[in-house]
Amino acid sequence: MSRQAYRAALLHMLDDPSRAPAGEASSYHPDGLLVVEDGHVAAFGAYADLAQGLAGGTEVIELPGRLITPGFVDAHVHYPQVDVMAAWGTQLLDWLHTHTFPAEQAFADRAHADATAAFFLDQLLANGTTSALVFCTVHKGSVDALFEAALARDMRLVAGKVLMDRAAPAGLTDTVESGRADTEALIRVWRGRGRLGYAVTLRFAVTSTDTQLAMAGEVAAAHPDVLVQTHMSENLDEIAEVARLFPDARDYLDVYDRFGLVGPRSVFAHCVHSTDDALTRLARAGASAAFCPSSNLLLGSGLFSLKQACACGMNTALGTDVGGGGSFSLLHMMGEAYKVGQLRGDNLDPLHAFYLATLAGAKALHIDDKVGNLVPGKEADFLVLDLAATPLLARRTAKAKTLAETLFVLSILADDRAVERTYLAGRLAHRRDGA
Ligand code: GUN
Ligand code: ZN
Numbered sequence: 001m002s003r004q005a006y007r008a009a010l011l012h013m014l015d016d017p018s019r020a021p022a023g024e025a026s027s028y029h030p031d032g033l034l035v036v037e038d039g040h041v042a043a044f045g046a047y048a049d050l051a052q053g054l055a056g057g058t059e060v061i062e063l064p065g066r067l068i069t070p071g072f073v074d075a076h077v078h079y080p081q082v083d084v085m086a087a088w089g090t091q092l093l094d095w096l097h098t099h100t101f102p103a104e105q106a107f108a109d110r111a112h113a114d115a116t117a118a119f120f121l122d123q124l125l126a127n128g129t130t131s132a133l134v135f136c137t138v139h140k141g142s143v144d145a146l147f148e149a150a151l152a153r154d155m156r157l158v159a160g161k162v163l164m165d166r167a168a169p170a171g172l173t174d175t176v177e178s179g180r181a182d183t184e185a186l187i188r189v190w191r192g193r194g195r196l197g198y199a200v201t202l203r204f205a206v207t208s209t210d211t212q213l214a215m216a217g218e219v220a221a222a223h224p225d226v227l228v229q230t231h232m233s234e235n236l237d238e239i240a241e242v243a244r245l246f247p248d249a250r251d252y253l254d255v256y257d258r259f260g261l262v263g264p265r266s267v268f269a270h271c272v273h274s275t276d277d278a279l280t281r282l283a284r285a286g287a288s289a290a291f292c293p294s295s296n297l298l299l300g301s302g303l304f305s306l307k308q309a310c311a312c313g314m315n316t317a318l319g320t321d322v323g324g325g326g327s328f329s330l331l332h333m334m335g336e337a338y339k340v341g342q343l344r345g346d347n348l349d350p351l352h353a354f355y356l357a358t359l360a361g362a363k364a365l366h367i368d369d370k371v372g373n374l375v376p377g378k379e380a381d382f383l384v385l386d387l388a389a390t391p392l393l394a395r396r397t398a399k400a401k402t403l404a405e406t407l408f409v410l411s412i413l414a415d416d417r418a419v420e421r422t423y424l425a426g427r428l429a430h431r432r433d434g435a
Contacts, residue, residue: 004426005054006034007047008063008384011403012070012373013359017351018310026351028403033060034068036380039425044374065388067406069354070373071130071381071422072330073361076229076269076290076319078135079120079146079159080104080113084323091300092235092324100323104162105171107137113145121149125430127328128419130381133229133267133290133319133365134159135201138174140182143190151194154424156381158227158365160201161186165212168203176211183219187226195379195425197367199227199267204234205242205255217260227265227366230256233278234270235301253278262287267364269319270295271309272302279312288315288364291356293336295324306337306356307346317361318353330357331418334411350407380426385410386435389418 010032017025033050035043035058043050054060080103087099107113124132136142136159143161150157163179164172174182187198200220202208208216220228233239233252242252249255253274256262264286271279271289282289291304309316318333319325327333334353341348362372371381387406388394393413400406410418422430 001038002426003035003037003042003055003058005058005060006036006063006068006384007060008032008034008066008068010034010044010068010374011354012044012375013351013355014373014375016360017349017355025355032068034374034382036426039380039427041374041376041378041380043376063384065386066420067385067387069383069385070358070371071383071424072128072357073317073365073372074124074129074132074320074330075267075288075317075361075364076292077132077322079117080107080135080137080142081323082116082120082123086326087323091237093237093241095299095324101169101172103323104137105169107139107142108171110141110145113139113142114149117145117149120146121153121155122430123328124155125153125422125424126419126432127330127416128383128385128422129328129330130422130424131156131362131365131367131371132158133199133227135229136161138162138164138172140186143186147190147193147196150196153429154194154427156195156367156371156379158197158199158367160199160229162201162203163212163216164203164207165209167207176209176215179212180215180219187223191225197225197227197365198223199229202228202230202261204231204238205246205252206238210259213255213259213261220265221260227267228261228263229267230261230269232256232268232271233273234296235299236273239273251275251278253281257281265366269321270301270304272296272304276308276312279309279314283313283315288317290319290321290364291316291337292319292321292325293333293340294326295319295321296340297336298326299324303340303344305344305346306341306348307344315360315363316356317364318356327415329415331410331414333357338408338411350404350411353411354407380423382423383419384421385414385418386420386432387418389414389420393418
């Protein structure tokens with residue numbers, strides 16, 4: 001058996017702080033000890049309580065001035081869009097045609113997919129993201145490339161091949177039958193390997209015919225362990241186009257609902273312009289939303305209301321939406337989510353933001369029995385955050401009087417330099433240069 005212990009400040013979430021009684025949602029130990037055995041958490045608590053009981057010979061790694069947290073979960077990200085990050089001057093529909101579709105066409109080339117998948121996963125780890133729900137491209141090989149790279153790193157990742165049988169350039173569309181065959185083959189090959197999961201992945205209602213949407217619903221129903229992921233109600237022109245394409249649908253959500261695509265394992269990216277009625281129906285179905293504040297600001301999509309989503313009872317997680325989003329950092333997303341709240345007159349509590357970036361994401365991906373916090377028995381996916389990673393961070397965190405203030409400072413001032421180490425199942429998977 002392998003056993004390591006890490007002494008640092010420890011923080012994880014046990015529940016949604018907007019719903020749980022005060023003080024019960026999080027667990028924080030300013031001088032804590034995390035014990036890892038064979039890749040799983042064996043103990044999480046105060047150093048004073050745990051040090052005595054440590055098995056003889058256990059190495060204790062001392063990490064003063066550091067904060068250990070669970071790995072972040074990115075609930076919505078596109079690995080083939082690394083090269084369209086920071087595209088200037090367009091909103092969603094133009095952005096797709098001008099920047100994104102040309103970039104995704106390059107993934108017909110397996111070597112390009114392999115190289116980008118490796119770069120992408122290393123960016124996730126450098127930013128402290130240990131799990132993600134990922135869009136690949138329409139090409140089956142793009143999924144093999146990502147899953148092979150994730151398997152080699154032993155990451156807990158969920159991903160899928162994009163289904164798209166209309167309104168996209170030649171070379172970037174499939175058909176109902178090829179989409180079904182590729183999806184079924186990928187599920188067959190990848191299900192249960194390593195820490196991987198599959199998501200039936202529809203780009204959005206604009207790029208799939210009724211027949212393809214129905215096929216996706218059938219495939220999801222035939223494989224109850226897979227997720228469903230797509231985009232919804234992100235941009236006003238997109239919503240108008242969906243209304244034009246599906247004149248009989250009650251609203252955007254109804255397009256997905258009528259094809260059996262709305263259930264507890266469905267994750268809808270954006271939901272920026274969703275009504276209370278749609279959010280309540282999503283919540284009743286047990287579906288989750290991925291709030292992507294950086295992308296929503298950069299693409300001018302709109303201001304998601306977390307308050308509205310919470311009031312409707314919907315599980316909401318955070319997504320970078322790279323390449324619409326401008327960063328891989330979930331710390332940065334916590335800060336962007338706060339800024340969106342400011343523009344709506346809502347103050348996002350820093351612990352709530354941290355919940356969105358960890359346990360809420362794990363719940364959305366249905367992996368919260370394995371990751372999302374550091375409760376004993378879970379897989380030891382965690383980070384070591386350096387509160388003094390830069391002179392400014394050192395100066396500002398030293399002045400922070402509460403945990404909430406420290407977290408907020410990190411969300412506004414930190415980036416991947418603050419992620420000193422990232423561990424996957426107890427194994428060091430990333431170490432910041434010079435750390
Ligand atoms: N809607 C449909 N496709 C996409 C995409 O690739 N990115 C974003 N942000 N929205 C989409
Ligand atoms: Zn997206």
